[in-house]
Amino acid sequence: MPQAHAIIGPTGVGKSAVAVALAREFTAPIVVADRIQCYLDLPITSARDDVGAGEGLQALTRLHLSQRSVADGDYPPEQAMRDLRMRLDELAEQHPFIVIEGGSISLLRLLAGCGEELGYRLTAHTVHIVDRRQYRSRLRDRAYQMLRADAPATGMLGELAAAWRHTEQRAFVASINGFEAVLEWCDDRGVDPLTLSTRSFTHAELDEIADLIAHWHVEHGYEQEQVFSRLFTDVPTAAGS
Known part of the structure; x- marks a missing residue:
């Protein structure tokens, strides 16, 4: 029976690097079980392309569940789960081993509840937060990189400004991890989110925003850690067994 091995864990803990290494070892495809990474207009905010894979990534098959844009609105977990199962069913017909990479609480809850309904053997490995201080520092550095201090309009702030133009989707946009923090900063400073792509930022302001994003990511990461410890x-946890 084919095996689908899930690499799960909190935001920014290093899941992608583990998944890529495993995919190389078993010459396996990777399915990314993440709803926000399906939004093609949010590559920075979702860390869609930030796989930390190094040399040889082009030789790997790394599949997302769908292709969406902010204008499409929220991607419900139930729909994402149907798309995930469809991906896995198709791949299981061709591959003896599949890697699932993800940190979506809602989606992984549904996957964990599938049990014997699946036509393949499900195993899982959780990548844990080892050192909380280092984890916070890593997420802070990651947030600053997402802001792209040399050209903020091309980073997360530019993506938020563009997404905020979809007025009918603002509730969804405001719920996205990372955007929540920036919108909180905008509210405190009286800044219109629509101006984020054209506004000039001081280094102090970018530092403030990066700290706030890191705080939100850390809190979400701790929640993920608690939930995944129960999922x-x-x-079984062994890959390739």
């Missing part, structure tokens, strides 16, 4: 408790 897949009855699922």
Whole structure:
């Protein structure tokens, strides 16, 4: 029976690097179980392309669940789960081993509840937060890189400004991890989010925003850690066994 091995864990903990290494070892495709990474107009905010894979990434098959834009609105977990299962079913017909990479709480809850409904053997490995101080520092550095201090309009701030133009989707946009923090900063400073792509930022302001994004990401990461410690408790952890 084919095996689907899930690499799960909090935001920014290093899941992608683990998934890529495993995919190389077993010559396996990767399915990214992340709803926000399906939005083609949010590559920076979602870290869609930030896989940290190094040399040889082009030789790997790395598949997302769908292709969406902010104008499409929220991607419901139930729909994402149907798309995930369809991806896995198709791949299981061709590959003996599949890597699932993800940190979406809602989506992974649904996957963990599938049990024996799946036509392949599900195993899982959780990448944990080892050192909380280092984790916070890493997320802060990651947030600053997302802001692209040399050209903020091309980073997360530019993506938020463009997304905010979809007025009918603002509730969805405001719920996206990372955007929540920037919108909080905008509210405190009286800044219109629509101006984020054209506004000049001081280094002090970018530092403030990066700190706030890191804080939100860390809090979300701790929540993920707690939830994932309870998921897949009855699922084997060994890959390729």
